[in-house]
Amino acid sequence: MSVSAATDPMLPRRYRVRKTWKELADVSTMELEALEGQSMAFQPGQFNMLYAFGVGEVAISISGDPAEEGKLVHTIRDVGAVSGALASVSDGDMIGVRGPFGSAWPVAEQTGRHIVFVAGGLGLAPLRPAIYHVLNNRDQYAGLTVVYGSRSPHDLLYAEEVRGWKSRFDTEIEVTVDHAEPGWTGQVGVVTVPLDRALAGNNGAEVSAFVCGPEIMMRFSVMSLKAAGVSEDKIWISMERNMKCAIGFCGHCQFGGDFICRDGPVFRHDHVAKLINRKEV
Template sequence: MAERNIYLPYLMRIAKITDEAPAVKTFRLEFINPEEAANFEFHTGQFGMYTAFGEGESTFCIASSPTRKGYIECTFRAVGRVTSALATKEEGDVIGFRGPCGNLFPLEQWRGRNLLFIAGGIALPPLRSVIWNCLDQRDWFEKITVVYGARSVADLVYKHELQDWEARPDIDLVVTVDPGGETADWKGKVGFVPHVVEQLAPPSENTVAIVCGPPVMIRFTLPLLEKLGFTPDSVYTTLENRMKCGHGKCGRCNTGTSFICKDGPVYTLAQLRELPAEY
């Protein structure tokens, strides 16, 4: 008989909550059902639908790396009905998770290449999953560089991990805050992400760029990368359209011939140019 109900979430317990920035939190989630935990697999780049029971589902990325087993992490900003409700949860509370949804970052294809991650604001979480994934299999890649910017020092997420990355010899981290967002003791850069990238002028040779951030950052960063010699198929980004079902049915994320929840969220710049700019 019955087919599986694809709309039914897994029940997850919040094992740990980290306050990242104003209104931004990270949840570490563990499966309540051990069988589900054992069968669960995902790839970096994929996302999920998170339930605040009583309020509904919201879509955001899995921010942890698939190399870290036994849990998933997500980072979100309390903006809408569901994320605001999630933000009131406490450790030990139960939420729902559906996923993993969507495609993945093709790490296999990136073997032997340099990786340049560029992230702005609350868009570091999807890249954090990839960065940790790559660091956990460090010998696959050549140089790894991360440029991360936020509006202010307070708005930077994963502050402790940034310190870790700073200290590691196998990753170059450049952190910047928008002009006016610096504190008296701020030791990082001050300036918008595209400017910082321009100054940094990373070589494009044998390099993959992975860019994620607010539309304005994307708009100024992509042409810059092209100027630096990055080809459209060596630049990756991840889209966040509004979604409901996560199965390419509800139609909400349909953009051109793509269902972003199935064919995305990861696209190369070359693929993006084939889609209408409705994201």
């Protein structure tokens, strides 16, 4: 019995870095193309295990447009040895990819509703494929609100693209920073401030919300959403835990009875509500 790449889920496929660019001081985006086999089809919210030769492997969400075939996009923050190696690749480099893994933002199932995205920091990256889907199919949805917060104006991800979304007449885009800098004329404060304001003008019962960011930011955002009448079964969040295999074998990403890699990373909030407010689970 021989093990081929098709059957061994631990074996990566090789991808070429078609193009890479710096987003922020410690964040880069790369566009990848498959060197063997077919290009990867994925759903918004799913992730890949990316391998840097000689360094290791790490779980990174897919941040490109699922409708664009043959183009795989990842945005990576340099927070350690592996992510640092991946964030500093150059055009033409090769990396290994396993995936896609995990659950997806069920945005395509929420047609007719007012879609609210709440993103904190790099949490915008895993939400972006879902945002693209709503932007591309805007007439199928009652409304689109994106509330995005980062630590400082320097940390605003995809800033130019977000400005482009804001320039459309069929979107409501709110951007806020925790700490302003000279020259910043936008909002200052945590995401719940513009979120509460945006929700105030809407009927919570018509809202489906997708939230991604640090856990504390997600907790407070969910509180705001619920206070505005958004039903808990219309709120989805994306969780992050250590992952070594992404296929449910290594045990690292357990969250209660769930494996974040297989049952998540995207969860409907009522499914994780009992544990999400508990420390050290």
